[in-house]
Amino acid sequence: MRRAAAVAVVAVLMMAPPFLTSNQFLLHLAITVLLWTLLGVSWNLLGGFAGQVSFGHATFFGVGAYATMILYLRLGLAPWYGMALGGAAAVLVSLPIGLICFRLRGPYFSLSTLAVAEIVRLIALNWDALTNGPVGLLITALPPVRLGGRVLDWESKAPFYFIIAALAALAMLATWRLSRARLGAYLLAIREDEDAAESVGIDTVRAKVLTLALSAFFTGLAGGFYGLYFRYVDPDAVFPIALSVEMVFIAVVGGLATVIGPVIGAVFLTTLGELFRERFQVGHLIFYGLFMMLAIRYLPEGIWGGVRRVWAVKR
């Protein structure tokens, strides 16, 4: 009962901002925070629960973004289906990547995902026929959509806000389900001791590949959303190493293997970063680096883990 109440409160809070303000910068900030929430939550599925630190998640983001854009621009497919197919495309790409990279463990897995991400980025940069190369893809106008008898105004930010809020909530729900499912328990076992997990009969490769696919799906959706929101993608925007790294930081600083952790990480780091960018233009990741170092040193379970520990002591 209390849990249901908490969920309801969170849902109402998440949907509130567009009703409270029409300030474009604040709404943009809220959308950015939610986009990074979605990314942090997605990364956490694999990185937090299974302990598989991927430095290559930008691949799935980029594939999702490009798939959505290409399907709309070339085939005229409405972006809303395109976004879902972007997630599906990311899943398709994740399967071979998982089968290759999961043969390696620990830091070696991390390095291999970085290499794969760079290969994919270079392909996107050079496959002009498909991706338009470094020039990127541009959507000039989004098709009108009717909802409840009203045409949605794509020039305002409110519709985008509701879409990304819903996607982030969906990813959080998936995390919560995973944490209670058998697969979630498998993943924790893999994280703690992979050999032991295998010896009690867990198909570790299957569990990891499935989780990567789930994580890639949400990351791909986020990529599709990014494409539609900014109406422009190029390889430097959606495939850089920095993007993968930021996802890692948000999840780790917030708190791994929890539903709330990456949300806190995204709210905290993205807000700091965007305010810094607004004021100084460059160097907005200074705090990401700093808080990552502080978190590893003093709060290895992240901000949310620290908060929970304080609570536990008080009780």
Place this chain on the structure above:
Amino acid sequence: METFVQSLVSGVLTGSLYAMIGVGLTVVFGVMRIINLAHGDLVMLGMYGAFWSHVLWRIDPFVSLLLWVPLMFLGGMLIYRFLLRSIIPGGELNTLLYTAGLSLLIANLALFSWTGDYRTIKLPYAITPLRPFGIAVPIPLALAFVLAAAITLALYLFLARTDLGRAIRATSQNAEAAALMGIDIGRVAMVTFGLGSALAGAAGVLLGPSLYLYPTVGEILIAKCFVIVVLGGLGSVAGAIAGGILLGLVESLGAVYVSVAYKDTIGFVIFLLVLLFRPSGLFGVGKS
């Protein structure tokens, strides 16, 4: 034929600098079992060091080695002593994430202080290349090659001949046994991290005149660096030297005979193949 020799030569020249960066990373890995993701950013600091001492004080980049190498050595020791030392017992992944944080911090502080503008170090003797046997060799790159070779050789002799060098190699082979033989492992680790940083800084100073400088150049360099050390076997100095030259050759030959656009991809593909099929490196001497 001339194109082939030309790309062979430029491959070896660039490769010698790659080798130097790789040696720094691999020595640190050997002793401390950490993959230092901030290594590329230390190279970037070396590049900017050469740039600023040239712009502000008119010091030739190659002379500025005398200033930056000791400073980077000291800086590296301080980083180890005050930042890394307490993190390392927390395990490989924690250290990896920690150095990722350090990398982002250094790169963004540089971005904040020096902006993201591309810069170049303009040297009067860089304009006309040497032309031995009709092959064009840019003078800064040739100088960098000679100095890189000399520094790498000096390091090799240091590791092979001196007591401290032997202590470093012993710790790299078996830290526990080394400690039992009376080696102060903490001191060895600190010196090694200083050495690794000094090598990164020196490579940066040497690369400065031949590359564009920008604060996030470290992320490309560190990615190349992984390719090099994995090719040669993590922890192996000779392997890193061979791996560096090999990557230089693969890139320059690949640019000519495969495709300019995909030359960087070749390195990463080889990297994946080696990780999967020969995890101890092409020469089978590294530690997997």
